[in-house]
Amino acid sequence: MNTILKINQLTKKFGLLTAVNNISFTIEKGNIYGILGPNGSGKSTTLGMVLNVVNKTSGDFQWFNGEQSIHQALKKVGAIIEHPNFYPYMTAKQNLNLVCKIKNVTNAKIEEKLELVGLLDRKDSNFSSFSLGMKQRLAIASALLNDPEILILDEPTNGLDPQGIHQIREIIRKIAATGTTILLASHLLDEVEKVCSHVIIIRKGVMLYSGKVDEMNASHGYVEMQAQKNALLIEVLKNHEWFENITIDKETGLTKAILTQPIEAEKLNQMLFEKGIILSHLVKRKESLEQQFLELTQQNA
Amino acid sequence: MLRLLHIEFHKLRYSKSTKILTIIYFLIPLSISLIASIDFNFIGINVRVADQGIFNFPYIWHFNTFLISFLKLFLAIVIVSMMSNEYTNRTLKQNLIDGLSKKEFILSKFYMILALSLASTVFVFILSLILGLFFSDFTEASIIFSDLEFILAYFIKLVGFFSFCMFLGVLVKRSAFALGFLFVWYIIEKIIYLILLFKIMGTEAGADKVMQFFPLEATANLIKQPFSRLNFIQTAASQLQTDFVIDYALHWYSIAIVIVWTAIFVWGSQALLKKRDL
Numbered sequence: 001m002n003t004i005l006k007i008n009q010l011t012k013k014f015g016l017l018t019a020v021n022n023i024s025f026t027i028e029k030g031n032i033y034g035i036l037g038p039n040g041s042g043k044s045t046t047l048g049m050v051l052n053v054v055n056k057t058s059g060d061f062q063w064f065n066g067e068q069s070i071h072q073a074l075k076k077v078g079a080i081i082e083h084p085n086f087y088p089y090m091t092a093k094q095n096l097n098l099v100c101k102i103k104n105v106t107n108a109k110i111e112e113k114l115e116l117v118g119l120l121d122r123k124d125s126n127f128s129s130f131s132l133g134m135k136q137r138l139a140i141a142s143a144l145l146n147d148p149e150i151l152i153l154d155e156p157t158n159g160l161d162p163q164g165i166h167q168i169r170e171i172i173r174k175i176a177a178t179g180t181t182i183l184l185a186s187h188l189l190d191e192v193e194k195v196c197s198h199v200i201i202i203r204k205g206v207m208l209y210s211g212k213v214d215e216m217n218a219s220h221g222y223v224e225m226q227a228q229k230n231a232l233l234i235e236v237l238k239n240h241e242w243f244e245n246i247t248i249d250k251e252t253g254l255t256k257a258i259l260t261q262p263i264e265a266e267k268l269n270q271m272l273f274e275k276g277i278i279l280s281h282l283v284k285r286k287e288s289l290e291q292q293f294l295e296l297t298q299q300n301a
Numbered sequence: 302m303l304r305l306l307h308i309e310f311h312k313l314r315y316s317k318s319t320k321i322l323t324i325i326y327f328l329i330p331l332s333i334s335l336i337a338s339i340d341f342n343f344i345g346i347n348v349r350v351a352d353q354g355i356f357n358f359p360y361i362w363h364f365n366t367f368l369i370s371f372l373k374l375f376l377a378i379v380i381v382s383m384m385s386n387e388y389t390n391r392t393l394k395q396n397l398i399d400g401l402s403k404k405e406f407i408l409s410k411f412y413m414i415l416a417l418s419l420a421s422t423v424f425v426f427i428l429s430l431i432l433g434l435f436f437s438d439f440t441e442a443s444i445i446f447s448d449l450e451f452i453l454a455y456f457i458k459l460v461g462f463f464s465f466c467m468f469l470g471v472l473v474k475r476s477a478f479a480l481g482f483l484f485v486w487y488i489i490e491k492i493i494y495l496i497l498l499f500k501i502m503g504t505e506a507g508a509d510k511v512m513q514f515f516p517l518e519a520t521a522n523l524i525k526q527p528f529s530r531l532n533f534i535q536t537a538a539s540q541l542q543t544d545f546v547i548d549y550a551l552h553w554y555s556i557a558i559v560i561v562w563t564a565i566f567v568w569g570s571q572a573l574l575k576k577r578d579l
Contacts, residue, residue, distance in 0.1 A: 014578075051398045053579040075400035085395040090315045101308050102399045142399075 002029040003065060004150050004181055005050060010059035012045050012205075019045045021205040022059065027150065027183060032176055034192030034213075035185040036293060037202035043185040044082060046202070047154055051079055064149070075103045078143030079152035084135040088128035092119060092138055095127055096145060105146045113141040117171055133164030140171055150181040157191060169194070193289040203297050216292050220259040223268065226281035230255065233277050242268070254281060305409035306416060308401075312383065313413070319379050326375040327424060330365075334432050356436035359448035363527040363549065365429040366455040369421075370524060373459055376417055377466045381479045384410060384470025384570075394579045407571045410467055418459035426452055450551045454523040461520045461559040468566040471573050490515050516566075519558045525549050 005027040012020040020042040027033055035043045048054030050061050052070050063073030086095045093110060100107040114120045117137035122130070130138065136156060143151055156172070157165040172195055176182055186192055192199060192213075199216065201209040209216060227233045233255060237243045243257040265284045272279060287295075313319045337356075355364050387393035396406060434440060466483065473479040493515070497508040512518045530549065 048578070052402075053394050053397050055576070055578055069402075071397075071400050071402035071405070073400075074398065077398075077400075079398045081394065081398060083391060085391040087312065087315070087390060087392055089317065094311075094315055098308065098311050099399055101304065101311060102396060102401050104304070104400075 003027070004029055005061065005063055005183075006065075007046075007050065007061040008059055010046065010049060010061055011057045012042070012049060012054065013057045019205050020049070020202075023202065023205075023207045024059075025200050025207070025210045027181065029149070029181050030179060031198050032182045032196045033184065034196035034199045035183065035202060036189065036192050036199055036289075037185075037187065038297075039187055041187075041202045042205040043187075043202060044154055045205075047079070047081060047152060047183075047185060051077075051081065051152070053081070075105075075146065076149045077152065078146065078148035078150070079154075080136075080139040080143050080156065081152075081154045082158070084132075084139035086127045086135070086138065086142075089126065091124050091126055092130075093123040095138070096142055099142045099145055103146045109145055109147070110141075113144045114138075116144070116174065117141045118167070131164075133160050133167065136160065136164070136168060137171065140168070140175075144175070148180070150183060151175060152183045152185075154185045155187070156184070157186070157188065189288075189290040189293055199289070201293065201296060208296050213289065214286075216289075216296075220262045221284060221286040222256055222258045223265070224249070224252075224254045224256050224281065224283045224285065225272075225279050226254050227272075227277050227279050229277055232275075233272070236272065236275050236277060240271075259284075302408075302412060305405055306412045309383075309409040309413040310416075313379070318382070322375045322379050326372055326421075329372055330369050330425075330428060334428060338432070338435065354438075356432050358433045358437045358439050358445045360527070360530060361429050361433045361437065362448045362451040363524070363530065365425055365432070366451045367524045367527050369425050369428075370455060370458060373421075373462055376421070376459075377463065377483070378476070378480065379417075380410075380414060380463045380466040381470045381483075382476040383413070384467050385474050385476040385479055388474040389476075391579075397579070403574045404571060407567065407574060410570075411464070411567050414460060414463040414467060418456055418463060421459055422452060422456040425455060451524060454551045454556070457556055457559050458520045458523040461516070461523075461563045464563045464566040465516050465520075468570050468573075471570040487517055490517050494518075513555065514558060516562045519555065519562060522555045523551065523559060 003026055007026070008024050010020060010023045011018065023042075023046055035046070037043050045054055049056045050063075052074060063070065064076070087098070090098070092114065096110045096114070097107050100110070111120060111123070114123050117140050119134060119137055119141060122134065127135070127138070140151075140153070140156070143153075153172070157168050160168065169191070172182065172184070176195060182195075184192060184196060196213055198211065199209065199213050200207060225233065234246060234248075237246045237255070237257050242260055242263050244260050245258040247256050248254070249256055265282060268284075269279060269282055355361065387396070393406065397403065401409075430445075433445065437445075439445075466479070469479040469482050470476065473482055490512070494508055494512050497511055498505060502508045502511065513522050525548070527549070
């Protein structure tokens with residue numbers, strides 16, 4: 001596979017504070033990566049360093065195997081960091097024209113990209129008249145002008161209303177469907193969970209995990225059950241090798257058991273039925289990214 | 302180079318304030334020269350400014366470049382805001398992310414300074430040439446094209462001054478503060494001059510010698526005030542038995558000092574930009 005970005009032991013110190021501490025990961029073509037971490041964990045600083053706006057303290061990174069200088073490489077990258085930054089007195093189209101000049105590409109794709117983000121009818125409005133959601137969509141259009149090898153989005157839905165968030169997600173999904181590599185930084189777990197195949201978790205500048213989303217936790221998931229003979233159910237679960245950590249959820253009253261091996265729900269139901277337990281509720285679940293994330297960050301607290 | 306100039310021009314052409322300031326900048330000299338060429342009927346006596354000898358070749362080169370260079374403040378506002386707006390709009394960050402290098406960014410600004418200075422110089426040259434051809438008492442080519450070093454001095458002066466503005470824009474990041482700083486710096490130079498004059502050197506010549514190395518004084522030195530060269534003032538002076546001994550000539554070292562400052566400011570802007578996290 002083609003390596004797009006390789007980060008090696010990257011560190012950034014602001015005075016005494018170490019914002020990013022020895023982070024290393026690699027981005028391969030065709031995947032969708034999420035950088036996950038609470039606010040202030042160093043996501044934006046990391047992106048700022050690879051995008052040439054924040055000076056690194058130590059470590060190094062390479063775009064496209066280091067064949068080109070950083071600013072040449074960045075012409076093949078589309079990126080938005082935090083706020084959409086444009087010239088307020090120019091129209092959407094004029095702003096995009098300028099970006100084309102900077103990236104050294106023709107302006108043939110401006111209308112196409114504005115169409116993609118649903119701003120074609122506002123192309124001649126001044127940027128200053130745009131709502132935050134529209135600004136953010138314009139930023140995405142601008143990042144796509146050069147049909148980038150990788151699209152980097154930093155908190156793309158930050159500060160948007162639900163409709164705006166939905167629109168942005170739809171756009172991201174559309175872009176992902178075209179096979180573009182995406183790096184998405186966010187503190188919103190469900191956002192990353194919905195679109196990303198790989199995840200990098202950062203907390204207080206330290207990288208906790210880097211890999212596939214579904215390999216993040218080696219567990220086989222858990223089951224939620226309910227039966228009339230609840231006491232017997234718990235008794236059986238406790239004595240069976242398939243389960244561990246049996247708890248009763250206070251809110252729902254459901255019995256929850258962590259699976260120790262991959263068991264089909266069917267097989268599980270049959271086993272309990274043979275023991276005389278008839279379930280009125282059975283759900284087999286994988287832990288959500290949110291739970292895994294909390295677990296990971298707590299482990300390392 | 303053309304690409305960078307294109308980029309910068311694109312940024313400026315849609316800005317209303319830039320357009321207005323630039324138009325004012327070019328309109329004022331035009332209207333003044335128009336007024337100067339009109340006959341005023343003043344208490345029954347015809348007074349025409351143009352007849353006072355100010356538009357004579359080659360004096361006009363000196364006179365016009367000196368006067369019009371005061372208007373550089375209008376363009377200074379344009380330059381300072383074109384730098385600091387990149388900070389306030391955070392477009393500098395986006396420019397870099399989009400693949401402009403920091404060096405290219407500063408160069409694009411500097412090329413724009415060169416372009417604006419060149420435009421202004423050409424404008425002054427043409428305006429003076431036309432005024433001179435209309436009103437000068439001497440129109441022989443050899444006289445017309447003498448003393449043209451003032452045009453060169455004018456260009457260098459603008460480039461030096463605007464580079465200073467650019468540097469302040471990068472340093473202070475806010476246009477209003479940067480312009481304020483420019484003004485404060487002007488006062489500081491005057492204060493230093495006074496200190497030199499009264500406390501350290503004691504003589505005007507000595508103070509001038511040191512002052513020529515300060516950026517604003519250095520740019521001002523390129524074109525000295527032309528009024529004492531005017532005929533009627535010369536006559537008045539000789540009647541009062543005073544002697545003007547002002548060296549109007551353009552010296553190579555004055556040019557060198559300004560060019561060195563220009564280099565320092567451009568390099569300094571780039572160094573500041575490289576050092577900073579955005």
